[in-house]
Amino acid sequence: MALARSEIVARLLVVYENRILLANQRGQTWYFLPGGRARADETVEDAARREIDAQAGLDVGELDFVGCLEDTHTEHGTIVHELTTVFAAPLPWAAQIISNDPTLHLASVAIEDLDEFELRPAVLTGMIRRWVAGRRPLWRTVTPTA
Numbered sequence: 001m002a003l004a005r006s007e008i009v010a011r012l013l014v015v016y017e018n019r020i021l022l023a024n025q026r027g028q029t030w031y032f033l034p035g036g037r038a039r040a041d042e043t044v045e046d047a048a049r050r051e052i053d054a055q056a057g058l059d060v061g062e063l064d065f066v067g068c069l070e071d072t073h074t075e076h077g078t079i080v081h082e083l084t085t086v087f088a089a090p091l092p093w094a095a096q097i098i099s100n101d102p103t104l105h106l107a108s109v110a111i112e113d114l115d116e117f118e119l120r121p122a123v124l125t126g127m128i129r130r131w132v133a134g135r136r137p138l139w140r141t142v143t144p145t146a
Contacts, residue, residue, distance in 0.1 A: 010047035011035035016091035063087040067138035
């Protein structure tokens with residue numbers, strides 16, 4: 001299979017107390033951080049804000065850089081090279097966690113329970129733990145397996 005496309009993705013680590021926000025497509029068993037693809041006319045920070053507003057109705061302010069990861073995966077038979085930027089933001093005051101997308105489920109997860117969830121890409125689990133423990137950003141490249 002040949003490489004079909006490259007994508008830049010912005011994800012948001014929404015933190016409140018000892019919990020974070022995870023998302024999954026209804027019917028799937030794996031989870032991801034809320035966010036999505038950056039458009040050609042926006043920054044990754046703007047993409048993260050746009051996506052969290054569309055997915056959960058959250059208006060986040062200042063973003064902290066958590067890290068960046070590069071990986072290659074197959075999506076519907078197409079090889080995708082993905083560069084994912086991750087930012088952190090606190091849950092806005094008085095916010096309610098409700099999905100605005102009927103195909104998307106949002107879950108509030110205790111950080112200590114993170115290992116119980118299949119997070120994709122899997123390297124996000126370590127990135128989240130590293131950030132929460134000491135606010136140290138991380139760059140990670142995941143080499144594709146043949």
